[in-house]
Amino acid sequence: MKFFIEKLMRVLMILSLLLVFGFVFSIVFTIFSKGWSAMSWDMITKLPGGGFYIGKEGGFLNAIVGSLYIVGASTLLGLLISIPVVFYLNIYLKKKSKLAYVTRLAYDVLFGVPSIVYGAFAFTIMVYLGVKASLLGGIIVVTLLIIPIFVRSMDEVAKEFPREILDATYSLGATRLETIRVVVRQIAPGIATATLLSIGRAIGDAAAVIFTAGYTDSIPTSLSQPVATLPLAVFFQLSSPIAEVQDRAYAAALVLTVIVLILSLLGRYFTNRFSKNKLK
Amino acid sequence: MRINFRTLCDKGAGGMMFILLILSVVLLIAMGIGLWFKAAPVLEGRMLKDLLFSANWKPLKGEFGFLPFVMGTLWITGIAIILALPISLLAATFLTEYARPVIKKYVFPALDILAALPSVIYGVWGTLIIVPWISEELALLFVEYSTGYSALASGIVLGVMILPLLVSLFIELFSAVPNDLREASLGLGATKWQTTHRVVLRKTIPGMIAAVVLAISRAFGETIAVLMVCGNLAQVPNSMFDAVYPIPALIANNYGEMLSLPLYEAALMFAALILFVVVLLFNLASRMVLYRIEKKSN
Secondary structure, eight states, X not given: OHHHHHHHHHHHHHHHHHHHHHHHHHHHHHHHHHHHHHOOHHHHHSOBOTTGGGTOSBOOHHHHHHHHHHHHHHHHHXXXXXXHHHHIIIIISOTTOHHHHHHHHHHHHHHHSOHHHHXXXXXXXXXXXXXXXXXXXXXXXXXXXXXXXXXXXXXXHHXXXXXXXXXXXXXXXXXXXXXXXXXXXXXXXXXXXXXHHHHHHHHHOOTTHHHHTOOOSSOOSXXXXXXXXXXXXXXXXXXXXXXXXXXXXXXXXXXXXXHHHHHHHHHHHHHHHHTTTOOO | OHHHXXXXXXXXXXXXXXXXXXXXXXXXXXXXXXXHHHHHHHHTTSOHHHHHHOOOEEGGGTEEOOHHHHHHHHHHHHHXXXXXXXXXXXXXXXXXXXXXXXXXHHHHHHHHHHHHSOHHHHHHHIIIIIHHHIIIIIHHHHSSOOOSOSHHHHHHHHHHHHHHHHHHHHHHHHHTSOHHHHHHHHHTTOOHHHHXXXXXXXXXXXXXXXXXXXXXXXXXXXXXXXXXXXXXXXXXXXXXXSOBOOHHHHHHHTTTGGGTOHHHHHHHHHHHHHHHHHHHHHHHHHHHHHHHHHHHHO
16 A cells, blocks of 8 residues: 555656646747747837837837846846845854844845835835836836845855855954955855846836836936836737737747746856855 | 054944845835835724725725735635645655656756746736636636636636745755654655655644745735736636736736825725735744744754
């Protein structure tokens, strides 16, 4: 009997694993097959033309550039804020510090807060300050959204940082601040993976920017103008009843998926590659 | 003199980093307070229980019963967990207890991809694959007619979305169980599944509950993917083939109009507050449990 159950469970386990692969394959295949037939060079190099929303000429360059603006700026800001935080957590604070515990908990919770709540919260603040939906609003809310991801994944690596190396730098007379050069070099692969992870999340998020960044057919030239993003381009165009416009949604979805896939594979590659020559 | 300057830098930078660190904790608190203030008008003169358990949703008349949205969220989260839990549990068990390392090399990238795909992509997949499948095949077996945009469709999409989170949490938990325990059980003549079931799984129950709670809170807040397949009808669903209207979808759908009616805006902010509070409590509880487990295993 027990050997029968053993066999049965083994079959079930393999089935569930196949199911996971099935989902991945189904999603990627659907997006590629639908998107590929709708894809054309115009789509990614042209702005929406006059009759874009009734199926006439144009592409969604506005959304691609808009997403890149938001992602680029917020990733940079996120790095600038989160590296000091991680450094302080791991070098300045003691291992068993209460503050470190509370902060890590806060970041874990912030990581779990849905992006729609970030969006709603940022929107109320923007209304209060009189800021309209704009590139600036989008950048700020996405920065807030990805800081927890940055901090959590860098902290994961920094926690493993060998104390001996720290002691060695101290004994050479370095201050805590000066060891940052050693620490950053050691956790560089962690920073790289965290960055890729954050970019992936930042480029794919729609719920936060739907309130704060707005949507437009042109490429913004200043921080106070509204900006289009790829996920929202997919979302808005898919809700159109016209088949040609829906096709563009599929093409935009394909672009988004390809970017995310590259980021995710690159992330795996970084972790595998750089973890080998790390000092332990 | 030089040394003084350097220690000054050290202290100064420390202070700045400390401020950054505190700001992030403050952000969390500010979010709660900000949403509370914005939601206050709709809470005035209304009982919390009326808001949550009344099905009257007529924003123009000033009646705000959140029951359809609360039930919608509960339905789809429930379906998602029921679907994702056995799959992720079996997959994680296989990966930690049975599989050779080679297999992990292929599974982890697949899970990475699932975790990385944006929710709008899941939404597109749901509308193209799941919705037609439900309306053309599955629903016909049970009910007369369904558009496919239903609680079930949202549940399936959500279930797939939380799979990678659950699997990675489970793997972490199972790997923390000491090998001695497994060997002791195997040495007594138990099969591998008996060992897994009676030793590994039993030992990780608190952690598994925490992981599931975490997954639930993730599912609660998922917006765009669900919005695209849920049907968006403000009704209390009777079956899983009915259209639903979860809380995040409510907020996202009405963001444009909400400024015209102050009370309506307050109601939507109240919806965001519900999400925030639930997610906050769930996350705090489950993270604290997971921290304790992590500490023990070190």
